[in-house]
Amino acid sequence: MALLIRDAEIDGRRRDLVVDGGRITHPDAAGAVTEVLDARGGALVPGLVDHHLHLHALAAARRSVPAGRTRDDLAAALRRAAPDATGWIRVVGSDDEHLDAATLDHLRPDVPVRVQHRSGAMWTLNSAALTCVGTLDHPGVDRTPDGTPSGRLVRADAWLRDRLPAAGPPDLDAVGCELAGYGITAVTDATPDLDDAAARALTAVPQRLTLLGVPLGAAPPPGASAGPYKIVLADPDLPDPDTLAARIRAAHAAGRPVAVHSVTRESLVVLLVALEIAGRLPGDRIEHAALVPQELVASLAGLAVVTQPGFLADRGDLFRRDVPAAEHGDLYRCRSLVAAGIPVALSSDAPYGPVDPWSVLRAASTRHTPDGDPLGPHETLTPRQALDALTAPVPGAPPRALRPGAPADLVLLHVPLADALRAPEAGLVRATVVDGRWVHRRD
Secondary structure (H helix, E strand, O other): OEEEEEEEEEOOEEEEEEEEOOEEEOHHHOOOEEEEEEOOOOEEEEOEEEEEEOHHHHHHHOOOEEOOOOHHHHHHHHHHOOOOOOOOEEEEEEOOOOOOHHHHHHHOOOOOEEEEEOOOOEEEEOHHHHHHHOOOOOOOEEEOOOOOEEEEEEOOHHHHHOOOOOOOOOOHHHHHHHHHHOOEEEEEEOOOOOOHHHHHHHOOOOOEEEEOOOOOOOOOOOOEEEOOEEEEOOOOOOOOHHHHHHHHHHHHHOOOOEEEEEOOHHHHHHHHHHHHHHOOOOOOEEEEOOEOOHHHHHHHOOOEEEEOOHHHHHHHHHHHHHOOHHHHHHEOOOHHHHHOOOOEEEOOOOOOOOOOHHHHHHHHHHOEOOOOOEOOHHHOOOHHHHHHHHHOOOOOOOOOOOOOOOEOOEEEEOOOHHHHHHOOOHHHEEEEEEOOEEEEEOO
């Protein structure tokens, strides 16, 4: 049984392609064709890859209340919101670092409310929620000068999860369908320290799945592969370089490169010093690299960078306001890294950044912020470079060629590739194939 995709634009010319047994096959070697799809000249390209996202958090965000951009937006959202099946209101995407329990009590005191900061690192609870979780014995509990809990909890997800009412499993099937609709055929879940149940649940998505959170010495669940070992450098509680180097050495000894979360210049410096101590392993990578000073670019040689220019489109106006002007060119570097020979892959960091890879492509090639102006325009990629960074199977690798023997992970567009790159948007995706199977059809 084989699929014939007829009259597709492939590598700049129109031709047919046959899929059989999960692979691209030479027409003469294929079995009996059982389905024919007329591409009508639309581009057929390798499937898109999101090299860094958080599937459980994305599924949870889809059943949460968006905070909006301002405190007035949050107030309006809370007025409209109804508690979920657990009796709580869960809000995501807040930009307000100074939100506290007293403010939330003023906005919505009648039910437990928890609001996640857009970074994913902090929750703010109202008084009703603080009462429900009980004794606040986590080191991430923020307190006012008189010792009263402010309502803010920093990097306390696991602790908080143990004290929340069970909400039922998130709908990962729906998330997988959403990703397929964008043309995404492979994902890397970047959530650290996954337990067995959480890792197994992620295999519900139809995409090829890589996990950074597989513990050292453990095996990934069937249907997934283990990627580099995730290490989070959390400001302001950064480890000393020797301590970090010991973690890196342990990962390398287990045969795993490292994927290190770094969003500040301070954390980047600590990481680079630790790598000098521990040594580097092929496949070591930096997650985010949100701020890379020009003088440190050359020091990244031998590492890959997985970055998210989509944050510029989502909140670049806030970066322009809050980040010193001298550092604007250091934000989410792309072009200068590529020019220095450093492998760069693009990703979403969803749900904390926009999940749509076509918006990521636009952001990488324009660096436009919500106010319409570019931020760090000298760091743009060409649209084709951005697409290549979204289709590489691993950071820095070339996109897969659509040749006989290659995996049949494909995206069919409604239009030729040049048209798509001039005006990239998700509505251009007509069909998505993973391992030779349809996972999305828009016909």
